[in-house]
Amino acid sequence: DTEVTQTPKHLVMGMTNKKSLKCEQHMGHRAMYWYKQKAKKPPELMFVYSYEKLSINESVPSRFSPECPNSSLLNLHLHALQPEDSALYLCASSHPHRDRGLYGYTFGSGTRLTVV
């Protein structure tokens, strides 16, 4: 299994809603990431989890709340979002070992979020 699975693929939510994005991998990767990507822009790092502990929070507003309940699962809880938060949210995972060929990310296909 060499996949990162993200659900849902599309999400429309109101500014008062609470929703969650889910990311799952079964490759034994111990680092997982959330990126935000606006149209025609590069992905921007939001959060990094390493061995289920939050390692990086790139000054993301508190209306985004990450959670890593186990080594295979990463969630992003959304609350009171703004229309400018509409974007593609990408999850990725990476192998902790430094053997050649195991660098870099495996990305999920993303969740397209629209805040109305």
Added chain:
Amino acid sequence: AQKITQTQPGMFVQEKEAVTLDCTYDTSDQSYGLFWYKQPSSGEMIFLIYQGSYDEQNATEGRYSLNFQKARKSANLVISASQLGDSAMYFCAMREGMKTSYDKVIFGPGTSLSVIP
């Protein structure tokens, strides 16, 4: 701070021709890694090729090769024999955090490649 520059916002190439996508980077680290990713309109980020800063030979993966010039801090992607399916956004990226258990990867602004039949 690390930085990635891709000076070609958009490029066109004739089908079956080769194309070079430019990437320059800036880092003070001695050990780092460079990647190229492809992103079709569907949104998925597809890993293409990796080059480590200590790798002496340029990386190749099928039709993709990376022209690594360390002194110039450039890592250009060469796609040989372009195909219509190569039309996509291409991102150059760099990894920092060599001594950590995770990879912090930053991305360049991207180049939109269009392959013309």
